[in-house]
Amino acid sequence: MRYAIAVDSSSDITSPDQLSLHGDDIQLGVAPLTIVAGGREFPDVETTDVREMVDFLESLHEKSSTACPSTGEWLAAFHDAAEVFGIAITSKLSGSYDAGIIAKETYERENPGRRVHIVDSLSTGPQMWLMAEKLRDLMREGLSFDRIREEIESYREKTQLIFSLESLKNLANNGRVNPAVAKLSSILGIRVVGRATEGTLDPFAKARGEKKALSAIVKEMHEKGFVGGKVNISHVLNEAAALKLKAMIEERWENAQVRMYPTRVLTSFYAERGGLLIGYEI
Ligand code: X90
Numbered sequence: 001m002r003y004a005i006a007v008d009s010s011s012d013i014t015s016p017d018q019l020s021l022h023g024d025d026i027q028l029g030v031a032p033l034t035i036v037a038g039g040r041e042f043p044d045v046e047t048t049d050v051r052e053m054v055d056f057l058e059s060l061h062e063k064s065s066t067a068c069p070s071t072g073e074w075l076a077a078f079h080d081a082a083e084v085f086g087i088a089i090t091s092k093l094s095g096s097y098d099a100g101i102i103a104k105e106t107y108e109r110e111n112p113g114r115r116v117h118i119v120d121s122l123s124t125g126p127q128m129w130l131m132a133e134k135l136r137d138l139m140r141e142g143l144s145f146d147r148i149r150e151e152i153e154s155y156r157e158k159t160q161l162i163f164s165l166e167s168l169k170n171l172a173n174n175g176r177v178n179p180a181v182a183k184l185s186s187i188l189g190i191r192v193v194g195r196a197t198e199g200t201l202d203p204f205a206k207a208r209g210e211k212k213a214l215s216a217i218v219k220e221m222h223e224k225g226f227v228g229g230k231v232n233i234s235h236v237l238n239e240a241a242a243l244k245l246k247a248m249i250e251e252r253w254e255n256a257q258v259r260m261y262p263t264r265v266l267t268s269f270y271a272e273r274g275g276l277l278i279g280y281e282i
Contacts (some may be wrong), residue, residue: 001025001026001027001079001080001081001082002025002026002081002083003025003026003027003081003083003084003085003139004026004027004028004029004054004077004078004079004081004083004084004085004086004140005019005026005027005029005085005086005087005132005135005136005139005268006028006029006030006031006074006077006078006085006086006087006095006100006118007028007029007030007031007077007086007087007088007128007132008030008031008032008033008068008069008074008087008088008089008100008128009030009031009032009033009044009069009212009264009265009266010033010043010044010089010094010124010125010128010266010267011030011087011089011124011125011128011132011239011265012125012126012128012234012261012263012267013028013030013128013129013132014030014044014045014046014264015028015030015046015088018129018261019132019133019136021136021160022037023067024031024136024139024140024141025210026136026139027052027079027081029077029078029079030045030077031073031074031076031077031096031099031137032044032045032069032073032265033066033067033068033089033094033096033101033265033266034058034265035053035064035065035066035265035266035269036061036063036064036065036066036067037057037065037143038056038060038062038064039055040161042265043265043271044264044265044266045265046092048264048265049238049262050237050262050264050265050268051211051247053265053268053269054236054268054272054273055236056200057170057269058273059202062185062225063173063174064170064173064269065174066174066266066269066270068089068094068095068096068099069096069099069100069105070099070101070169071099071102071106072103073099073103074086074099074100074102074103075103075106075107076221078103078107078116080115082113082114082115083115083145083148084103084104084114084115084116084117085117085118085119085135085148086100086103086116086117086118086119087119087121087128087131087132087135088100088118088119088120088121089121089123089124089128089195089266090120090121090122090123090124090199090200090268091120091122091199092122092198092199092200093124093176093242094101094198097118097120097206100118101118101173103118104116104117104118106197117148117149117152119131119152119153119156119257120186120199120230121156122156122168122196122198122199123156123159123161123196123199123231123279124161124196124266124277125161125234125263125267125271125277125279126161126225126232126233126234126277126278126279127160127161127232127279128279129193129232129234129279130159130230130232130279130280130281131152131155131159132153133230134151134152134155135152137273138151138152140198147183148240156279158282159280159281159282160195160196160221160224160279160280160281160282161195161196161277161279162193162194162195162213162217162220162221162277162278162280163192163193163194163195163196163201163271163275163276163277163278164191164192164193164213164216164217164275164276165191165192165193165194165271165272165274165275166185166190166191166273166274166275167185167186167271167272167273167274167275168184168185168192168272169182169183169185169272170269170270170272171201171270174270175204176201176270177201181201181203184203184206185224189208189209190206190207191207191209191210191212191213191274192205192207193205193206193207193213193216193217193220195220195224196241203249204216204220210241210244213276214241214244214245214246214248215219215248217245217250217276217278218245218249218252221249221280222280223266224282225282226253226256226280226282227253227282228253228255228256229255229256229257229280229281229282230256230259230280230281231237231249231256231257231258231259231278231279231280231281232258232259232261232262232279232280233245233246233258233259233260233261233276233277233278234260234261234262234263234276234277234278235260235261235262235263235275235276235277236262236263236267236268236270236271236273236275236276237262237272237273237274238273238274238275238276239260239262241274241276242276243260245276245278246260263275263277
């Protein structure tokens with residue numbers, strides 16, 4: 001087989017159906033991250049019940065942590081493809097990218113002639129999903145390895161991520177955000193709205209209530225130059241807010257193509273109940 005798309009599970013991609021990979025000569029591989037909490041492990045795979053996990057996490061009074069995929073898990077995600085493209089969660093917050101790079105070196109050494117490129121998404125969740133779809137489209141065109149590498153690196157610059165979080169507790173407990181920023185979200189009803197900038201969290205608004213948070217998201221999209229195009233909204237058990245946001249975006253930009261879906265394990269852990277992640281094209 002010629003191509004494989006390998007993603008880590010922070011992309012919320014768990015199955016080839018999500019990328020509509022039917023009858024394509026493209027394999028999908030997912031390298032799972034894992035949550036370790038209260039003596040249990042929650043691997044980020046399709047069979048893990050996210051709602052049960054979120055309930056369990058909220059009942060715990062101790063810190064829980066996460067682990068990135070191993071090099072072996074990345075290698076498994078490459079399948080046996082001649083040309084592999086991987087997308088990893090931002091290397092500023094996780095070891096996933098580094099594990100992917102070691103897997104690339106191993107794979108290329110053990111399989112002379114095969115090539116792997118791992119993209120540091122500098123982001124996560126729905127922005128990674130957009131990038132995976134872009135890879136699919138480039139592969140369907142049958143482009144060369146070098147062309148796809150160039151195109152996907154430039155597409156990363158044309159996509160953005162916004163988050164709206166009701167709690168930053170797990171991010172702060174695991175040292176992924178400045179505790180002062182996490183404190184902003186400790187007041188009930190306050191959402192911290194921000195963007196991914198250079199691979200880290202960049203909060204830009206403290207919104208009181210859902211309506212203000214959704215308005216801040218739409219305003220940010222406009223200011224960043226969104227003029228219509230793809231938007232992916234993922235939500236942590238918060239379909240109602242995702243639906244409202246989808247309607248607001250579709251009302252303002254009639255050529256927006258908005259998709260919404262629930263977050264999986266890793267993003268549910270860090271974005272926490274109520275959280276929204278928005279990936280969009282500019
Ligand atoms: O390696 C590991 O254990 C995983 C660590 C992941 C840490 C960050 C996850 C963030 C998930 C939260 C809001 C969006 C942040 C965007 C920053 C670039 C989602």
